[in-house]
Amino acid sequence: MQISTSRFGLIEINETDIIKFNDGILGFENEDKFCIVDPNDQTLIVWLQSVKTPELAFPMIEPQIFKADYQANLLPADLASVQLENQAQAYTYNILTIPADISEMSANLKAPIVVNPNTSLGKQIVLQDNKLEVKFPMYKELKAAILSFKQSDDSVRTSYRPAKATEKADAQTQVRMITLSRPDAV
């Protein structure tokens, strides 16, 4: 199927790429279907794109990229909400706020997006840890991470992200990241 997006134009997705957010996203409770789009630029940032609203997408990133010690401690009820058996199976992302001055970019550590790639269920989970920041500045760390990725080749980069899940399950049941062709290759 095709979905239209204001940022990436028409994109082709499979029904199985759709991640169901039964509770929506906080502040966007009516949005329950998303897919993950990788614009395939050099930034390591992916987008949580609404399937029904072309204009709605959230930039997000895997926390390990900029904060190696980040740990989303999910409670049993959190795991159950996306039918996860254990935390290791989850994809975890932090939503990014990108202001005009990009050096003030921040990540929401308090309420990560947690996706179960096997059931295609996702949820923005508010963690109980009060030390976690909603706006954690991380521009410098992101830049350093990208620069170190750039030194390695692209195959290393692409295997870095989906590795967690693709290694252990068959591709048919997995949520796929929609990778767009490189803009600079056109």
Next chain:
Amino acid sequence: MLVLTRKLGESIAIDDHIKIVVVQIKGKQVRLGIKAPKETKIHREEVYQAIQDQNKEASSASPASLDSLSKDLNDK
């Protein structure tokens, strides 16, 4: 909404496992003690508000917002 009046030290029970106690009253401030099972999430309302605001702000970004990041990287 159910409204109950409580005095200092008195409490409210919600279901079988959640208890809310008025610990201190000081002018306009009330301190509440909450006893609940570990899996119960308890947050100040502002936390949810902050997350909603952050989500709204985040959704206004476009890949073009990242141009200056790309520029920054390529300068290196």
